Amino acid sequence: MIGIGEKMSTKTTAKRPAKKIAKMADDNARKDILRGLLKKTRFDKVRSMLEFNLQAGHAQDLQLPDGTVQIDDVDNSEAHSRLHMIIDSVIDQILTSGRPSVEVPKRSSSNIIYDEKNDLLLLGQETAIKAFHSLSSVTDITRLARVVQIIHDLLTEGIHGTKREIFYSDVDLFEEQGNSDAVIEDASALLHTTRNSTNIVASAKGVCIGRLRLRDKSDIIDCESLGSGGWGISPMLDNIEILESDAEFVLVVEKDAAVIRLTEDRWWKKYPCIIITAKGAADIATRMFLRRITKELRLPTFTLVDSDPYGHYIHSVYMRGSKRLSYETPFLATPNIHLLGVLARDLDEYKVPQKCRLKMDVQDIKRAKEMLDEEFIKNNKPWKEDLELMLARKEKAEIQALSQHGFKYLTDDYLPMKFSTGDWI
């Protein structure tokens, strides 16, 4: 039986080359950069957050609490060597006991731990033993071995596959995609890595635009010079290197319609920022990409969502992840993200007329109540109050409702006012 948790958790997480700004911020040049950045800042409250981030340990890796499993985002060669370690151990067991098995971290809800300090969902240390010699687990372990083999092939060839392709590569064995998906998650839990580290990726629908320069293999991409279209966020984030940025904050926008307004205005030229949208609910690649730029560039980050329970939920997914993906949470979550708006209290503050507000339906009310039951919202008084206000009024409104005041109200009035007054959650 093999349990690799302890060995692996002592390794350092970051395998990527040090990034320009993150690295420079650690040395003597930090103050100069800081001075340069602050000179250009428009919003005092955002400036002090940026200053704090640059001086404090915001960019450090999270310290996970006891009883949780350390998962790493690793590069190709580290994933390879972990994989070989597992296989070597299986061979050893075959030679010594003749009864090989592997120990896979459990992904069931009983093994999900809420880390109050970091406000994150994490994977606990419960494991399941999958043995080749047991009738109850032989199918599972055979499928797992096949996926491990496929991952090995992907890593060796340096290419990426999707879950659907993995399923199709051995339909007889997997029978249906639910089975291969589950085993894919097991395989990355077994390696104590993110799924991205196994070169199995999901399709991405996000777009990034604004003050950011990236490298994708040999291509240098300047997200400021891509017109109003922006850069389609690649699902193969392991090939992406964040080069530099003179942005002072990141704005994550739920609705593409709001992004149209921002990009048409080239809003990032006036207000130095990076704009990201997943065009609706957050997909994995967009969340991972957001986390990376926020962490590496130490930027204050804000969401602009509809003023409804679903908008708040989207914000929460960027902030803390979803239960299903618990063991990847640290690589997907942006814990210090702020809910800029549209807040329930904004509807009066920014005079959204009654006729532009919508009635919450049964589903909305149910979701709002569920969210108010969550620990992380109970612990966040302003957020709790805003959801309670929304629920008391049973009213919601979309970002676009602000266009009641004119098409440029969002970019010329609402956002600058929100950022200037620091009126976020």
Next chain:
Amino acid sequence: MIGIGEKMSTKTTAKRPAKKIAKMADDNARKDILRGLLKKTRFDKVRSMLEFNLQAGHAQDLQLPDGTVQIDDVDNSEAHSRLHMIIDSVIDQILTSGRPSVEVPKRSSSNIIYDEKNDLLLLGQETAIKAFHSLSSVTDITRLARVVQIIHDLLTEGIHGTKREIFYSDVDLFEEQGNSDAVIEDASALLHTTRNSTNIVASAKGVCIGRLRLRDKSDIIDCESLGSGGWGISPMLDNIEILESDAEFVLVVEKDAAVIRLTEDRWWKKYPCIIITAKGAADIATRMFLRRITKELRLPTFTLVDSDPYGHYIHSVYMRGSKRLSYETPFLATPNIHLLGVLARDLDEYKVPQKCRLKMDVQDIKRAKEMLDEEFIKNNKPWKEDLELMLARKEKAEIQALSQHGFKYLTDDYLPMKFSTGDWI
């Protein structure tokens, strides 16, 4: 009463500056370009199509049959002047008869005409008279006047709005979005322009990647150097200028998973092409963008979709538009697009095993039968045969099923073989 059809239809369509390749291809330099392009071509059959397109009138505007309405894609100043013409006429009517009205082309199915020669759905010449003095049309005409005013504001400010924003800008009048949407379509029909010409845009979800250089206002975008992410297609296509390309064909891909394989491989470097995906069903901006590059660069264009009725339907929407948007068809459709695959006959030809094929469900069978009833499929024997084969077997398969033969089978075997043998519809 005002009917502006005849006056407007005599105007020329293209208001954009002449594009480099399209223009050069018309003069003496054409043969040199052609020779240069052909030297690099990999696929004989694609080469002869490209040669034909460059020499023939493929890039000319469509000749619409009698009895249909000419719709133009116009620039800001032309849209402005058409709008003023309408308003001037209304003012004239107020001064002379005191009973102003406008004549709006009908958008109902009875006024949709199938143009057999060009294989397109077009808008007929039936009109509806909307009068201010009639109780039955006063609400409609008031809403229409308001939308015309909003369009005027958008054009004057040089900004774009979305349908949702238009609705929110006067909720009292429009009451629900269905009403403002209908009037928005009426307004562009009234102006005999595409909706894009009125600066009312829909959000875009497409991505473009490969051998194409664009300009978006002052930004030059090289779609070949955007890594694996690509350029997010902008919904504000009136700001986009197609600069140049050394692509020999365009490949439109339904599934993002297939795009991941193509981009990871930098497939356009080996096979000079432009890759476009709408990540599923085709949105308006992606269709309009595809039409423009196909037309301006005279490139042979192919779709790669799932081998199921929905995939064939997506292909048909790129090719001919959907009924709902009939009057914009000429600006959204790419009539000479070819269905490259995955064809029903490919499943045997490329040895997709039985276990990787899926059973067609009731919905699939219904859609396949509906498609076989369409004139444009009845007139296209190979397409008809392929759908009949699919229906006879009641089998479908996804693009990803090809990964049964290995993750690189799509890029290294299937696509090169299809293009080499000219095995498309």
